[in-house]
Amino acid sequence: MDQKGKIIIPEKEIRKRVEELAEQISRDYEGLNPIIITVLRGAVYFMVDLTRHLTIPHRIDFLAIASYGPATQTGVVRITKDLDLDIHNEHVLILEDIVDTGLTLHYLLRILKERGPASIKICAFLDRAAQRIANLNIDYKGFEIGEDFVVGYGLDREEKYRNLPYIMAVND
Numbered sequence: 001m002d003q004k005g006k007i008i009i010p011e012k013e014i015r016k017r018v019e020e021l022a023e024q025i026s027r028d029y030e031g032l033n034p035i036i037i038t039v040l041r042g043a044v045y046f047m048v049d050l051t052r053h054l055t056i057p058h059r060i061d062f063l064a065i066a067s068y069g070p071a072t073q074t075g076v077v078r079i080t081k082d083l084d085l086d087i088h089n090e091h092v093l094i095l096e097d098i099v100d101t102g103l104t105l106h107y108l109l110r111i112l113k114e115r116g117p118a119s120i121k122i123c124a125f126l127d128r129a130a131q132r133i134a135n136l137n138i139d140y141k142g143f144e145i146g147e148d149f150v151v152g153y154g155l156d157r158e159e160k161y162r163n164l165p166y167i168m169a170v171n172d
Contacts, residue, residue, distance in 0.1 A: 005151070009143055009167035014153060017142050018046070021123065022053030025093065025140060033057045034091040039108070040064040040081065042097030045154035045162070046125040046142070050095065061085045065108065077104055079111070088116040097154050098126040098145075102134035109136075126150070126167070143167075 033056070038047040040062050051060060064081035092112065099105055105122065112120060123140035130147065145167075151157050152164030161168070 005168040005170040007166050008145065008148065008150065008169050009153075011165040014142075014166065015049075018049045019053050021140050021142060022050050022055075025050075025123065026055040029056050029058070029091065029093070031056075032091045033059070034093050035059045035061055035085055035087055036093045036095060037061050037063055037083065037087075037112075038095045039097070042154045042156065042162070043095045043125065046097060047095050050123075059085060063108070065104070077107055086115075087112065089118050092117045092120045094120065094122050096122065096124045098128060098150075099124045099136065099138060100128045100131045102132050102136040106134035106136055125153070126155075 036047065036051060036058055038044060038060065041064075047060065051058065061083045062081060063079060063083060065077040066080050094105070094108070094112075096105060099122075109120060109122075121139040122136065123142075124138050125142040127138055127141045127144045128146070129144060148169035149157070150167050150169055151161035152167045154162050155167070156162045157170060161170075
């Protein structure tokens, strides 16, 4: 690693929390066969680990988005990879790696709600609530974090460090 950083969420804590989230989601979605939508790319590690621990039938699908300008300020995005599954009358769980301002996710929710799902809930691996601008209800939270820039467990800096099994705050 060519940057110095501090591990803020160790691998063991991640594994434990992912298992707890899977238990809660399995209880809440019992008998509903939800569609789990993962926003590419950062949440893939989280999705794989979480779905391995689910005890309910479920389907998975992926969305990829790109921002128009600084999405953290506007939240306006374009979908570069759309869903393959029809979510009309389906129970949907969106998995996100990290929610900061919430503007992009708020915009994405508006688009998905237009498709008529039976329900939509949000599961965020990391929640940076101090930066929240959009009014969002995050139904399932992995960890709350502060202002540090973080990498690992799917999160990257210039496409590096996704493979770290822990979350690390990095120094510039």
